[in-house]
Structure formats: C-alpha cells, structure tokens
Amino acid sequence: MLDLMPVRRADAARNAACIVSAARQLISERGWDLVLDEVARRAGVGSTTLYRNFPVRTDLLAVVYQDQANELIGLATELLDTPNAETALFAWLDRFADHVGSVPPLALAVTGCGPEHVGPIFERWHAALTASATRLLERAQDADAVRPGLDAAGLLALTSTIALLDPQRYPFRPIELLRSGLAA
Structure with missing residues (x-):
C-alpha cells in the first residue's frame, strides 16, 4: 500500500499528523481550496513546519486523500483477477475519476493544466496510481479490448x-x- 508520509522523529510525525488533521477539518468545512497558512494556524504549527512537511499544496492534498488512493490501488489488484479485462479497466477508471474529481487541484496537477505545482509526495501518489492503471491497461490491451499504443x-x-x-x-x-473511443 501507498504510504506518503516518510518515517520521522516522534515530534515531527505528530506535527505532520496535526497538519493533515487540520487540512481535513478545513476541507470538510470550506471545501478543497486550502490556504496553507490557515492550515498551519489550525494545526498549531508554524508555516515553516508546514512547508517543511508539505512544500506544495498538492503534496498535502495527496496525503489527505491517501486512503482513497490506497483503495484504488487495492481495487486495481482485485480487478486484475476478474475475467473481463475491459470491464476491469473501466471500473477502475470510473473510481479514479470520482477520486480526482473530488479534489480538483489533484486532477489539474495530473493533467498538467492547472497552476498547481507538484512536489515529491504528489509524484509518489501519481506514480502509484499510474502503476495500477498500467497493469489494468496492459491487461486490456493484451486481451485486444482497447487500442494498442495507449x-x-x-x-x-x-x-x-x-x-x-x-x-x-x-x-x-x-x-x-x-470507453467507446478507446475500444479496439
């Protein structure tokens, strides 16, 4: 499973956990458009501590939504055992769309179209999800269910x-x- 939080000293881990908790609270209260300095105030840490842990907003969002990413990774593994490769791929893509659609900054960062800068935590989030998608896509391509070359x-x-x-x-x-556009 994906663990986006590096191993840290106990006090640093506590600070990071407080930051993630504060971000979750603010997202539930006001939506995804976080102001990082406000997250730091809510967490009871300085902005330097926040930026040391999460240099860019997409890194913090990737950690806040890490459980959903882990569900997607687990789902991909389960779907690899289903008989229909095309159905498996699109069931996973549908869930992926729900995941990134719930956090537009992550979706914009994935597409490269948004103003969001990406950091190392986001890169690990994206790499893990890309690896899951790759396994499902290659299986669908091997079954001639979707176009080659994707x-x-x-x-x-x-x-x-x-x-x-x-x-x-x-x-x-x-x-x-x-789905119909990608059909083989």
Whole structure:
C-alpha cells in the first residue's frame, strides 16, 4: 500500500499528523481550496513546519486523500483477477475519476493544466496510481479490448480532465464516451 508520509522523529510525525488533521477539518468545512497558512494556524504549527512537511499544496492534498488512493490501488489488484479485462479497466477508471474529481487541484496537477505545482509526495501518489492503471491497461490491451499504443499516464490525464466536467452541464457519463473511443 501507498504510504506518503516518510518515517520521522516522534515530534515531527505528530506535527505532520496535526497538519493533515487540520487540512481535513478545513476541507470538510470550506471545501478543497486550502490556504496553507490557515492550515498551519489550525494545526498549531508554524508555516515553516508546514512547508517543511508539505512544500506544495498538492503534496498535502495527496496525503489527505491517501486512503482513497490506497483503495484504488487495492481495487486495481482485485480487478486484475476478474475475467473481463475491459470491464476491469473501466471500473477502475470510473473510481479514479470520482477520486480526482473530488479534489480538483489533484486532477489539474495530473493533467498538467492547472497552476498547481507538484512536489515529491504528489509524484509518489501519481506514480502509484499510474502503476495500477498500467497493469489494468496492459491487461486490456493484451486481451485486444482497447487500442494498442495507449499509455497509462495519458489515460489518467484524460480521465482526470473528464472528472472535472460539470455533471449538470454534461448529464451523460463521459467515462462511457471514453470507453467507446478507446475500444479496439
């Protein structure tokens, strides 16, 4: 499983846990648009401590949503055992879209379209999810269920873009359109 928090001294680990807890509270109160200095105040730490642990906002968001990422990694492993490779891939992509769609800064960072800077924690989050997607995509390609020549990073960026679509404005399931477009 993905563990985005490095091993630290006990006091440093406590500070990091307080920062993550404060970020979760602020997200539940006000949504995903975090102001890092406010997170530090809520956590009872200085901004230097916050930035030492989470140099960029996407790093903090990746840790806050690490449990969802671990669920996705576990789901990918489970889906590798299902008989239909195409269904497995798109079931996982649908869940991935839900995950990144719930945190637009992560989706924008995945696509490279947003103003978000990415840090080492986000990079590990993205690498772990890309590895899961790669296994499912290669299995679907080996089964001739999706086009050859696709790569997981591009597929995740496309899925992240779809996740940002407003469901009120686009009432159809865009992931189904993606599915038909990728068919072999």
